[in-house]
Amino acid sequence: xxxxKYVLWGMTKSTLxxxxxxxxxxxxxxxxxxxxxxxFMTNDTVFVDKALIxxxxxxxxxxxxxxxxxxxxxxxxxxxxTVCVVGGIVLISSLAAYSFSxxxxxxxxxxxxxxxxxxxxxxxxxxxxxxxxxxxxxLVNTRFGYILCMINVGLSMxxxxxxxxxxxxxxxxxxxxxxxxxxxxxxxxxxxxxFARPAIAVIVIFNSLNVWNEYILATLLLExxxxxxxxRGLVVFQGANSTDYPVLMAGLTMxxxxxxxVYLAMQKHIVKGLSSGEVLG
Amino acid sequence: MRKFLxxxxxxxxxxxxxxxxxxxxxxxxxxxxxxxxxxxxxxxxAQEYQKETGKEVTIQLFAPSDSYSQKIIAAAQAxxxxxxxxxxxxxxxxxxxxxxxxxxxxxxxxxxxxxKWENSLFDKALAxxxxxxxxxxxxxxxxxxxxxDVTNEQxxxxxxxxxxxxxxxxxxxxxxxxxxxxxxxxxGITPFVSGWGELWLLDCFAxxxxxxxxxxxxxFDTYRGKVKYTDPDWxxxxxxxxxxxxxxxxxxxxxxxxxxxxxxxxALERAAFTFNGSWxxxxxxxxxxDLDYAVIPPPPISTAYPLKIWGSAGSTFVVNASSPNKNSAxxxxxxxxxxxxxxxxxxxxxxxxxxxxxLAGVSPILEEFAKGMDQSTHPNIWPLNEDPSVSEAFxxxxxxxxxxxxxxxxxAEEVQKAKDLQMAKGNH
Numbered sequence: 190x191x192x193x194k195y196v197l198w199g200m201t202k203s204t205l206x207x208x209x210x211x212x213x214x215x216x217x218x219x220x221x222x223x224x225x226x227x228x229f230m231t232n233d234t235v236f237v238d239k240a241l242i243x244x245x246x247x248x249x250x251x252x253x254x255x256x257x258x259x260x261x262x263x264x265x266x267x268x269x270x271t272v273c274v275v276g277g278i279v280l281i282s283s284l285a286a287y288s289f290s291x292x293x294x295x296x297x298x299x300x301x302x303x304x305x306x307x308x309x310x311x312x313x314x315x316x317x318x319x320x321x322x323x324x325x326x327x328l329v330n331t332r333f334g335y336i337l338c339m340i341n342v343g344l345s346m347x348x349x350x351x352x353x354x355x356x357x358x359x360x361x362x363x364x365x366x367x368x369x370x371x372x373x374x375x376x377x378x379x380x381x382x383x384f385a386r387p388a389i390a391v392i393v394i395f396n397s398l399n400v401w402n403e404y405i406l407a408t409l410l411l412e413x414x415x416x417x418x419x420x421r422g423l424v425v426f427q428g429a430n431s432t433d434y435p436v437l438m439a440g441l442t443m444x445x446x447x448x449x450x451v452y453l454a455m456q457k458h459i460v461k462g463l464s465s466g467e468v469l470g
Numbered sequence: 471m472r473k474f475l476x477x478x479x480x481x482x483x484x485x486x487x488x489x490x491x492x493x494x495x496x497x498x499x500x501x502x503x504x505x506x507x508x509x510x511x512x513x514x515x516a517q518e519y520q521k522e523t524g525k526e527v528t529i530q531l532f533a534p535s536d537s538y539s540q541k542i543i544a545a546a547q548a549x550x551x552x553x554x555x556x557x558x559x560x561x562x563x564x565x566x567x568x569x570x571x572x573x574x575x576x577x578x579x580x581x582x583x584x585x586k587w588e589n590s591l592f593d594k595a596l597a598x599x600x601x602x603x604x605x606x607x608x609x610x611x612x613x614x615x616x617x618x619d620v621t622n623e624q625x626x627x628x629x630x631x632x633x634x635x636x637x638x639x640x641x642x643x644x645x646x647x648x649x650x651x652x653x654x655x656x657x658g659i660t661p662f663v664s665g666w667g668e669l670w671l672l673d674c675f676a677x678x679x680x681x682x683x684x685x686x687x688x689x690f691d692t693y694r695g696k697v698k699y700t701d702p703d704w705x706x707x708x709x710x711x712x713x714x715x716x717x718x719x720x721x722x723x724x725x726x727x728x729x730x731x732x733x734x735x736x737a738l739e740r741a742a743f744t745f746n747g748s749w750x751x752x753x754x755x756x757x758x759x760d761l762d763y764a765v766i767p768p769p770p771i772s773t774a775y776p777l778k779i780w781g782s783a784g785s786t787f788v789v790n791a792s793s794p795n796k797n798s799a800x801x802x803x804x805x806x807x808x809x810x811x812x813x814x815x816x817x818x819x820x821x822x823x824x825x826x827x828x829l830a831g832v833s834p835i836l837e838e839f840a841k842g843m844d845q846s847t848h849p850n851i852w853p854l855n856e857d858p859s860v861s862e863a864f865x866x867x868x869x870x871x872x873x874x875x876x877x878x879x880x881x882a883e884e885v886q887k888a889k890d891l892q893m894a895k896g897n898h
Contacts, residue, residue, distance in 0.1 A: 232756060236738055313540065320544035329550070408537040409544060412530050424533045425506060431753040 221445070227438035235434045250439035258422030258440050259414070267419040268447075270336060271400045277340040278347050278396050279389060285344070286351030287377045291363070301352070308345040312406065320409055330412045338406055343396045350392060354385040390458035397451045401444075419444050495794040499527045499802055500552035502545075504538035505785060506531065507752065511818045515811060522805075525798055546572055551790045553799040561850050564599065565607035567788075568614055574789040575612040579800050587804055588613070592843055595620045595783035595824050597851040606854070615786040616803045617824040618815065622781025622842045623674050623747045625769070629762045631659050631742040640764065644710070644771035647743075651719040654742050662714070663721040663741035665729025666872070669865040672725075674780045675745055676868060678768045680707045681847070682777035693856045695893045699864075699886040700879075708878030710771065711871045725869040737761055748839040749784070752820035765838040767845065781846025784821060863888035 227235055229246045238244055254260060288294070289301045319338060320329070328334030358381060366376050382389070404420035411417055423444065426437040503512065509531045516527040530552070532538040539558050545551045551572060557564050567573045580588035580596075588596065599615030601607060627640050635654045641647035651661035666672040680689055684703040691697045692704070714720050721727075721741055729746070736744040737757035744750075745768070754761050770777040787806075789799045805811065812828035815821065822836055822843075823829065829840050849855050856864070867881030876884075 233758075236734055236757060316540055317544045317547050320541075321548045324548040324550055405537050405540070408532045409541050414530070425509075427506060427534070431507065431756045433756070 224438050228442045230435045250435045254436050254440035258425050260422050263419040263422040273336045274339040274400045275396045278343040282347035283351050286348045290352050290355035304345050335410050347392045350388050354388045358384050390455040394455045401448050501529050501554040502552045504533050504535045506533045508819050553793040553795045554787050565609045568609050571791050573614050574791040577612040580613050591824050592620050594846050598783040615788045617783035617786045619784040619821040620824050621748045621784040622846050624765050626744050626763050628742045640766045641769045644769045647769040648717050660721045660741040661719045662743040663732045663735045664745040665732035666724050667727045673865050682770045683772050685775035700882045705878050708881050711868050715872050725872050748822050778847045780848050782848035857892045860888045
């Protein structure tokens with residue numbers, strides 16, 4: 190009787206938790222489903238057809254989005270920007286965080302807090318200063334200028350995350366490596382970076398998403414449409430007064446695929462870190 | 471070594487910062503704009519212009535308009551504005567650009583050949599960027615922009631829905647409008663929708679009737695603080711919204727509706743009347759190409775004064791005063807606003823052309839909108855405007871009337887309080 194009561198309570202609890210989780214999952218997945226659904230509709234049916242699965246599927250929107258939105262060029266640009274920026278952020282922020290965590294130099298804390306304080310400044314607040322600086326450096330309308338700025342945007346958060354990991358790294362490991370003849374750079378590469386793998390996964394996902402969806406800074410710094418990222422292609426379908434919803438949704442669907450792939454690829458590292466108790470940030 | 475590297479870095483930075491050369495005239499023009507829907511047409515124009523004149527015009531699109539505005543402000547501060555651009559801000563900001571010598575005075579070019587260019591354009595559209603002598607902005611008198619299209623806001627009605635309710639002709643007076651609305655309600659049709667969640671659209675509608683009820687002098691005297699918002703004429707203006715509410719004319723939730731959603735409602739025939747701007751022709755065409763509708767000015771409630779609608783330049787380009795290609799830029803804008811290009815622009819984008827001679831080539835619905843330009847006015851061309859905080863109290867007060875939270879008299883009192891506060895601060 191007692192066992193039955195516990196079993197019943199366990200089942201009820203489990204059901205309630207699952208119902209709750211399923212509703213949360215639904216709220217996350219439904220907009221994605223709606224985006225894909227609208228991508229198969231036409232301008233005539235998108236506001237009229239209320240069915241969950243459209244009565245007539247229109248596959249042409251994807252081709253229209255790809256050609257009209259000039260996606261081929263923008264897609265390549267976004268891949269270049271994402272790879273360079275995320276790579277740059279991981280490299281620079283891990284080196285900086287390692288220095289803040291392990292090295293002793295004058296003004297260490299002040300410099301670190303300045304980096305952290307930079308997170309508090311919203312991006313639009315630094316637009317004018319950034320544009321003037323990049324103009325003076327002749328880096329406006331160059332890939333390099335945009336990549337530098339985007340690396341700068343992602344540094345503060347990433348340094349903070351990496352430093353939290355490196356602070357928890359056992360000093361004994363480092364000592365042992367030093368005795369074995371490892372240099373500071375060697376310790377960073379061979380000890381600190383593998384130790385911070387879950388942090389790297391989080392930083393890669395977070396910054397990839399940020400760079401992939403970025404458009405405001407690109408509008409500010411880039412002028413030639415051949416240098417613009419993917420989001421520029423999507424803007425074409427949003428007029429000042431009217432929007433081509435089905436084609437826009439098709440474009441959004443295509444734009445979302447790579448970032449979902451990155452998330453799925455990195456997800457296992459976070460889960461692994463969580464299960465082994467390594468996520469400390 | 472470290473000191474040497476730091477010194478080298480500083481020198482390189484300073485060298486880069488200081489090595490900008492003064493620009494020289496070239497055969498190329500650069501134009502920045504924000505109009506996604508017109509970009510393809512502009513690109514075609516650029517190619518045509520190059521064929522005709524040999525001048526290369528590079529058209530660069532930066533959208534949405536918020537990003538574009540930020541870019542313009544940043545470029546102005548870095549002194550790298552293009553030859554031709556637009557300023558998407560209120561007149562006082564335009565005045566700041568002019569005073570900073572970032573916008574060229576086009577008066578001489580407009581007035582050349584007996585004012586040929588100036589006369590070809592809608593005067594109300596030019597007025598948007600015209601600064602008269604003694605203007606409050608402290609700008610030297612002149613014309614500082616070229617409108618490439620015009621807009622105005624009027625009432626639109628769905629012919630099919632009106633016929634369903636047995637209405638044979640659109641209303642000519644406000645009373646007829648309310649009667650028609652009730653007839654529509656009887657057959658289960660929502661009479662009226664508009665994006666009155668956006669205060670400017672609500673302000674526009676109220677302003678139309680204020681002109682009709684009390685005339686412009688009394689409105690401006692109210693702004694000057696000489697007439698109170700508790701005056702019976704202003705109560706009449708507020709009462710219009712109470713009547714529309716009480717007679718069930720308005721769609722539910724109208725005060726929270728953005729204009730895009732109101733446009734969907736009208737395009738999908740969920741309401742018989744709407745109040746919208748001439749850009750809607752393109753929007754309705756995209757959403758429902760078969761929509762059968764027509765345009766009328768808001769039906770007047772009084773015969774005391776003419777009803778005025780809001781209408782002015784839609785999109786305006788300015789010429790960079792410090793551009794070495796200033797004259798070429800002006801020549802290109804002259805070409806862009808010539809009849810042939812304006813007809814093509816209107817045809818491809820369904821916007822009202824700024825060139826009066828191009829009206830012959832527009833669709834019948836745009837032609838109806840164009841008729842309204844004669845009775846149009848706009849806050850940008852008024853001699854003075856109400857303080858923004860008072861305008862906000864005015865518009866939000868009307869929203870309160872519509873949702874039944876306040877009476878016209880209560881709102882009038884509150885708006886007057888906001889006005890008194892501003893007068894006490896000396897803002898009048």
